Amino acid sequence: MSLEHEEKYLEIIGNNDHWALYKFFLLFPGVGQLISLLLVGDTIECNLLPPVEAEVWGAVIAEVNSGGKCGLVQLELINKDSAKKADIQLAFAELFNYISDKMPWQTQ
Known part of the structure; x- marks a missing residue:
């Protein structure tokens, strides 16, 4: 560098x-x-x-439009053809928060 x-x-x-x-x-x-x-x-x-925040990561995932979005489609949390940035952002945040709630050892 x-x-x-x-x-x-x-x-x-x-x-x-x-x-x-x-x-x-x-x-x-x-x-x-x-x-x-x-x-x-x-x-x-x-x-x-x-x-x-998870919402910020969700926005980045929507922007990158790669594996994270594909994962949300495979989990049937978003529709591949009609999901907008806000849909992806919300779906990721909800998934992240759900998983975080189930992982008590994870720091918040």
């Missing part, structure tokens, strides 16, 4: 800007939407960024 990239990364982390970090990772060769999303998740897991 160049000094310029490192400075930009530190600025984004300092601003707690998850979406900017997602777009930043996309600038690197070979990093697509899914890898960028996973890197943001890893950054959160490392406590470099604060966690985000």
